[in-house]
Amino acid sequence: MTVDTAEDVAAFRQRARQWIGENLRPFSSSNTMGLRVRTSEEELAAVAADRQLQRKVFDAGFAGICVPREYGGQALTPAHQRAFNEELTGFEFASRCQIPTMSPCAAVLLEFGTEEQRRRHIPAMLRGDEIWMQFLSEPSGGSDVAGALTTAVRDGDEWVLNGSKVWTTGAWWSDWALCLARTNWDVPKHRGLTVFVLPIHQPGIEVHQIEMLNGARDFCQEFISDVRIPDADRVGEVDEGWTVGTRWMSHERLLFNSPYVTYPAGLERSLAEGSAMQIARDTGRLDDPIARDRIGEARALELVGRQLEQRLAAGIGSRRLSDQAAAIGRLYGGLARLRTATIKFEIAGDAGGAWSDDDGTAAEIGLAFLMRQTSCIGGGTTEMARNVISERVLGMPRERTLDRDVPFRDVPRSPSGRS
Amino acid sequence: MTVDTAEDVAAFRQRARQWIGENLRPFSSSNTMGLRVRTSEEELAAVAADRQLQRKVFDAGFAGICVPREYGGQALTPAHQRAFNEELTGFEFASRCQIPTMSPCAAVLLEFGTEEQRRRHIPAMLRGDEIWMQFLSEPSGGSDVAGALTTAVRDGDEWVLNGSKVWTTGAWWSDWALCLARTNWDVPKHRGLTVFVLPIHQPGIEVHQIEMLNGARDFCQEFISDVRIPDADRVGEVDEGWTVGTRWMSHERLLFNSPYVTYPAGLERSLAEGSAMQIARDTGRLDDPIARDRIGEARALELVGRQLEQRLAAGIGSRRLSDQAAAIGRLYGGLARLRTATIKFEIAGDAGGAWSDDDGTAAEIGLAFLMRQTSCIGGGTTEMARNVISERVLGMPRERTLDRDVPFRDVPRSPSGRS
Amino acid sequence: MLLDLTDDQEFFRETTARFLDEQVPTAELRRRRDDPAGFDPSYWQRGADLGWTSLLVGEEDGGGTISGHGVIDLTLVAYEFGRHGAPGPLVPTNIVAAALGTAGGEAQASVLADLLSGASIATWCYEEPGRRPLGEVSLDIRVDGDHIVLDGVKRPVESAAQAHHLLVTGRTDGGLTQALVPASAPGVSVTPLRTVDLTRRFCSVRFDGVRLPIEAVIGEVGGAAGEAERQLELAVALHCAETVGAMQQGFDMTVDWAFDRYSFGRPLASYQALKHRFADMKTWLEAGHAVSDGAAAAADARTADAGELASAAKAFLGDYGTELLQDCVQLHGGIGLTFEHDLHVFLRRVTLNRVLFGTPGDHRQRLARHVELREAVA
C-alpha cells in the first residue's frame, strides 16, 4: 500500500476519533510513567496494564502507524500519526511502550537492523510483548557517550560483554536492550564501538534500581558480567557503532515528535503540577505584587518558549536553520523550566520547605525544587547544548579534546579510576 | 629617624586632625576627579587647584607619609597614613595627585628606580609639580597587558619609542608617564619588555581624549611616534620589564589602600549617587513592595560586600588566604555594583529612559545604566578575575595560551590586524 | 524577524535597509546628537515614499500592505530601524495613522493623507508621569457642549516637538476618549526631556484647558478603551521588533569581534567561558525573534491572545534585550563604552525601548492578570 492509495488523513482521523472515544478511558496521571512515585507493586501493575493497552491499540490497527506492514505496522505517514496523537488528547495511552521502545530502539532497528532482527522484534514491540531500553550512558561517561567503557570481546560466533550501563528508565521491568559497546581499544574512541541487542533479564546482568532524592525509582543501573551475545544480535558493522550511535541519538532527540511514538498531543504542557498562580492562591499570596511579578515572569517564559519552538521547527524544516539549532530550544527549555521551578518554590514561601497535605498545590513544591536541575541535565546537559550552539551554530573554535586522535586505551582518564 | 623614634600614631592623628580642621575645606564632589562630566576649562581649573592643594599638604608635612625623608616624605608607617586618611574624611583632597602618581608610579620608582630618578621625581610628585600616568594598556591588548606592541629600539644611549597607549586617565593634563614597552620581539612575550619614564607633552606624543558614551572625557589615548628617551630614563633592566610590571600591577591593585595614597577613608562608599531608596521616593514607589524588595537586595549586596572586604583583607594579611584571593573581592564588587546600577534603573521606571531635571535622583540614572559594565571592565575584567580565582586560588588547570614559549613575533594575532 | 519572508517582503525590507545604510550610518547619528529633531523632514518623506507610513491603513484611505499583513510588514521596517538605530517617528506616526484609518472622521481625512505622504508627522500622547498600572489614564477630557476640553500631562511622548498632530488618550467620566489635537492649539506646551537615546527625541506635553471642537474626538467619547489597548499592542509589537533588530546588530558585531580579537595568542571566540555566553546570547536572540514575530502576527490577526503575547514579548525583550547588549559591551571591554564605538547606539535603543509603553515589570503584572482570568474561567 503506497502513500497515494493510503487512507487520507481526515478519514483516518475520523476513524481514530471514533475508536478512541469508544474504547479508551480518560487520561489519568496516576498510571503514567514517571509522573508519580510508586511502589514496586503499583509500578508492575501499571506495566501490565500498559502492555494490555498497547495490545488493544495493536489489535485495532492503530499501532506503528508509520511502521511498514511487514513488521506489523500501518505504513501510513507522520501526518496520520500526528492526527492520531491529536485525537488521543485527554485519553489513556501505553506510556511505557513508546519511548525508548519505539524511538529510538525500533527506529534504529528499522534503519540498521537485519531483516531477521526487525521481523523478530518490531511486531513484538507493537503488540506490547517487548519493552525496550537503551544501554547507552555509563557511570564514567557523563556527556561523553562515545567514551563507553563497556566492552564486547569476540569469541567465535559470540561476543562476551562486560561493563555497566546507567540511567535506563524502568530496566527492571523491561525486556530487551539496545546496547553500545567498545569492541576495539586500539583505535580512536569513535572508531571502536559496536551496537548489539540483548535480553535484559538473564544471568550475568544485575539490574539495580536507582533511588532519586525525591524517592522515584524509575532509573536503573545494570552490571554486566560475561554476558554472551550471538553475532546475529549485532546491529550494524563491527567497530562502526558510532554511525549507528549518531542516528540513535538523533532519533532520541525527537522525543514525542518521532513518527513512531504514540503520545497525546499537548500532554506535556498539561502535566505541569500546580501553576504558579495556584500556588499563590493556596499560600494566600494572590494579591502580593511580588508573587504576581514572578507569575508573570513564568508565563512570559512559557509563551516565549512556545514561540521559540515553533520558530526552530519551522527554520529547521525549511533549512534556514541548521539541525544543530535544536540545541537552542534545549537550552532555553532547560533554563526556563529551572526558573519556573524556582519561582514556584519562592511563591510557596515556608510551605516550600515544610508542608502538610492541606497545603494544596504548595505541598511537595520543595521536592520539585530539589530536583530542579533535572531540566538542565536529563537528555543532554545545558553545558553540552552551549557547546553545540557556540561551535556548531556560531562556528566558534571547537574545544580541545584529548581523545580524538589517539587509541582509546591511551585517552587520559580519572586519576581515581572513578571515571 | 627610625620607626622607633617616630611620632606615635595617636599623637600624629591629633596633629593631623587639628591641621585638617584649620586648613582644609569640606569635601565637595564638584572638584573631584572622575565624579562628574566637566568642560575642559573646568577640568584644567580643577587640576590647578589640586596641585595647589597638594603643595599645601606638602608644606604642612603631611605629604608622602610613608615615603623616605630623602625623597621629600615623612618616613612614617602605613598606620600613620591610615590615621591621616581617617581624619581626612569629609574634607577636600588633591584627588588628581594620588592615583596613579603616588601608586603605582612613585611606588614603582621607589622599588626599581635609580637614585637619580627617585630624587628627581618623587619630591616633585609630593609637591604637586608632577602628575603621572600609566602608559600600560594598549588598544590591541585588552586584558593581556604583557602583550604590549609599543616598541622601544635602542639607538646609542637612547631608545626610540613607537606605538600607542590607551585608558590613561587625564593624560592630557598630566606631566610624566611610566611606560611598558617591548624591547625584544625574538623572545617569549614576558621576556622582552622594558619599563621607561617619559614626559607626556613632547613632540612625537599626540594625546587624544576619548569620549565615553556618557560624555566623560577623562580617558585618553596616546599615539607615540619616534619619541627618543635617554637610557637614564629606563627603570629596571633591559628586557626585565615584566619583573617591574608584576610589582607595578600589584601596587595598582591596592588602589586607595596603598600606603602612598592620601584618600579620605570611606569616601568611595559615600560617593554613590542617589540611593535606590531615594530614587524610589523621587519616583513615587516608596510603598511599592517590588521596589522595596530591590532596595533590600541592594542593601544586602552592600553589607555583604563590606564583610567580604574585611574577611579578604584579614585573611590575606594573616596569610590564611593567598594574595590572589583579592580577585574574589574584585569579582564580587564588580557584580554587586553592576546589579545595583540595574536595580536603580529598574526602580526609576520610565524616568530611567527619559527624564527632566525635576526628576531628582532618578535623573541621569539611565546614563549610569548605560555605563553599567564599567564596574566589570575597569581595573581588570571580571573574566580575568574568574580566571585568577579558578586557576590561582582553586588550583585548576591554566588556560592554554599560545603565546608562552614562542618568540613574541610568532604569537598568533588578529587576522584583521586590529589586534 | 521571520525566517521565511515572501519575496515582496524581502524586497521591501531590503529597500529600507539600503536606504538607512545610506542615510543614517552611525557616524550620521553621532553628528546629529544635538539636533533637536534627530532627522530631516526630507528623510522622513522619502521613508514615507518607501511605504513606512501606509502599512496600517486600508487601501480605501490611501494605505496598503505588502503581504496582506500590514503589522508584520511594518515590523520589518521597525526591525531595520533597530538594526540601524534609525531616527524618525516610525512608531507614533503609524499608531496615529492606524487610529485615524480605523476611527477617524471626515475632519481627519486630510491629516491622514499628510501622514501617509510624510508631509506631516503625528505622535501619540499616552503614558503619564508618576507610578500607576500600565493603561491607567488620568488626563481629563471634558465635553463642554460641542467642544471638548483637555487638562493633564503626558510623558514621555516621542517627537512631540516635531509633531503636527497629537493623538491624546484621556479619561471622560468612566471611559477613555481619544482626540486629535493640533500641536499648535492654545494651551499645549511641549518640554523636551533628556533621554538615554541618541537618535530619538521625547518630550513632556502639558494640556492646559485645551479647547477643541468635538469633531476632534476619534471614535466614541468614553468608548476608546479598546482602541487604546489596540494601539498599545501595536506600539509594543513595533518596539519589540526594533529591539530585536538592535540585539541582532549588537550580537553580530560582537561575534565578529570575538573572532577577530586575540588575547594570549588565541581569538576570544576560542575561550569556552565566552563561547557559553555567546550560546546564551544566541538563545535569547532567537527567543526574542520568535516572540516578537508571534506578537506581531497576533496583533495583525487581532487574535484573542494578542495582548498577552505583546506583554510576553515586552517582558522578555525588555530584560534580555538590555542584558544581551550589556554583555556585548562586556565582551568588547572599555572600547565598547566609548562614544566613537557603535555599540552604544544599539544599547541606547533597547534601553529606552525597555521602559516605553510599560516596563517589563508592568507587563509581568499584566501577564499575571491574564493567567488569573484564564484560570478563573477554567
Place this chain on the structure above:
Amino acid sequence: MLLDLTDDQEFFRETTARFLDEQVPTAELRRRRDDPAGFDPSYWQRGADLGWTSLLVGEEDGGGTISGHGVIDLTLVAYEFGRHGAPGPLVPTNIVAAALGTAGGEAQASVLADLLSGASIATWCYEEPGRRPLGEVSLDIRVDGDHIVLDGVKRPVESAAQAHHLLVTGRTDGGLTQALVPASAPGVSVTPLRTVDLTRRFCSVRFDGVRLPIEAVIGEVGGAAGEAERQLELAVALHCAETVGAMQQGFDMTVDWAFDRYSFGRPLASYQALKHRFADMKTWLEAGHAVSDGAAAAADARTADAGELASAAKAFLGDYGTELLQDCVQLHGGIGLTFEHDLHVFLRRVTLNRVLFGTPGDHRQRLARHVELREAVA
C-alpha cells in the same frame, strides 16, 4: 567561618567535627530517613557534654563560652552541623536556653539545667501559617487572673514532637508575650509536617485554650518584642552558619569531582566555562562566610546593626546557598540527584534553612525598612 579562630575555638570546633564524623556519617543520615526524631537522645546528650547547649547561657546559670563570645562559638557548632547535615535541635534548644538564661524565672531554673545537660530539649514556636510580614505574630496569649491562656497555631516548629518544652511567642493586647509551655499541657497538639530535609523534623503546633499559671511567662507580659527580635537574630545567625557549612561541604565535594572526573580526555576542572562557574561559587562562598561571621559577631556584641546584618546574611545566603548547591548538582550531573549521593543532604539543608525564620524576600523587606529609617534620620 572565621579564618582566625583561637586555639580553644579550633579545638572546640574540631571536637564537634570529629564527633559528628563518627556519629552521623551520611550513611547514618540516610538510615534515619524515617526515624520520627532523626536522632537518639544519647547523641544529643553527648553533644551537650561537648558544649552544644551552654554557649548562650551565663556561667551563673551553668553555661559558659569558649572565647567569651558565645554566639560566635555556637556558630562553629552550627557550621559543623551544616557541614555534616547533622540532626538534633541545635538552633531551637539554644534559643530557648538563651531566653531562659536572660529572662527566665525561678520556675524555669530546673528546665534550663535540663536543657544544658541535654536531658531535655526545647523548641521555639514563633512562625505562623499564612502570609504575613516576618515578625507579625497573631497567636493569642490572654491573661486570666493568675493564669494565661494560649490560642493559635505555630508552624513550622523544629523538633516539636520531641521537645519537652515549647517557648511560645504570642500577642497580648498590643505587645508580645513569651511563655514556656510544657509539651504535655492539655490543649497542645503537634502534627508532623513533611519537609525537604532528611535529618531535621518539623511540626505544626496548635494551642487550643492552653491554660497555664502566669509563672510560665518569660519576661514581661506584652513586653517581649525585644526578646523575640533578639531570638530571631540568633536563629538567623545560626542557620546562616549552618548554611555556610553546607555550602562549603558541597563546594569541596564538587571541586574534588571536577578534578577527578574526565570528559573527552580532560578533567572537568580544565574547562573554562566550568572554571568560571567555580570562581563564581567560590566568591559566593567566601561572601557567605564573611556575612555569616559578621552577623554572628554583631549578634554576639549586640551592636545596633545586628538586626540589619542578620537580614543581609539571610537575604544573601538564602538565595546564594541554594544556587551554589544547585550548581554543584548540575556539575555532578544525574548522579548528583540520586539518593545514594551525599550532595542532596546539603542541598536539603540550605533549601529548608532558606525559608525558616523568614525567606530572603522577607528579609529584603526588612532591609528596605532599615534603609528607610536610616535615611529618614540622615
